Amino acid sequence: MLDKIGIAKRIAQELKDGFYVNLGIGIPTLVANYVPKGISIEFQSENGILGMGPFPFEGMEDPDLINAGKQTITALDGAVYFDSATSFAMIRGQHVQLTVLGAMEVSENGDIANWKIPGKMVKGMGGAMDLVASAENIIVAMMHTNKKGHSKLLKNCSLPLTGVACVKKIVTNLAVMEVIPDEGFKLIERAPGVTVQEIQAATEGCLLIDGEVPEMQFAPRV
């Protein structure tokens, strides 16, 4: 089974040279720490920066330089700042190649819910609805089950939706899955030490299993 860092490391393997990438808050943010050697990636944060760098050293933090999670950050050489309309032109216009975000629920047709629990939690959607409606390639990073142990991979989402039929791939602590429209979650890889039966038991939606399912590989960092 993977921890949050393991999920981030596995998603980092999906990054390709030359990608502009938007990372959501939580596990997705960690992906930036595991970019494979030898490829060039630029991170976009939708509040208005391309070329986002790591957190600043103490004393170097700038209140005018934050990411979409409101965290203090730095800007790499070649970075650029822009307004929110330009930022979402990059997103809506599909200039960003990959979006990684968290979710509370995903359904087997690729619907995602991550912004509201009626009567309990209302934080707002922020940029998530714009991102999921337009991104060509969306990976969801999340735990397979919620704190109560209930599956987050469902036939139908029970919470208010963020977007419909948009999620392409899901990486959880148990597995990597692809959403096959009108069919279900196709199991691609198992997390180390996790059996197909365990993944099946933790998945409420239709899990498609086709032959031997390989275990995830993590190349040693050089």
Place this chain on the structure above:
Amino acid sequence: MIDKVVSSAHHALSGIKDGMTLMLGGFGICGIPENSIAELVKMKTNGLTCISNNAGVDDFGLGLLLKGKQIKKMISSYVGENEEFERQMLSGELEVDLIPQGSLAERCRAGGAGIPAFFTPAGFGTEVAEGKEARLFNGKPHILEHALHADFAIVKAWKGDAAGNLIYKATAKNFNPMMAMAGKITVAEVEELLPVGALDPNEIHTPGIFVQRIFQGEKYEKRIEQRTLRKT
């Protein structure tokens, strides 16, 4: 040159009345017009509709206006960092229109650019789409979103000149440029107010035509919401 300079927040905000609609720039508490917000608290204006991406935090930014019950309605995309906001919203004291961040930005831009409405894919199939016209373009569903306007748009810039030209710093730019375009009266508060000719015309972000009043803020606290640091 048309001189837009006023001496203080007090003069800049004159004419704001109960029940008006305001746009306020900023993302979180980054790039917010903090001197103007402090003045609005003093003015005790209430029944306000505030268009702003966030609602500040409990004791800073728009959180101060919420605490004084000066806001009737918020139009925002994310309100997660403010407990008083969540309390007022869940209890029904505060009307809230939550809209996707990109749609919010574009609705402000459209308002300032004379575009009454536009189609966007964001929110299709969600509660955001309820009551809105949907249409297919290139086989993909979109919803109709209308432009936003405000009686006053209040923005914060890094540098400005007497003609109202503005330059923003880093990610404090965010919603400020679009909101500056969309106010019937746009007030800009700046950290540094310079005479005309001091700013390079190549580097100006907001042309002064969009700004009616400009002043240099008395002081800037510039709080940090999430101080995240690198260890080594």
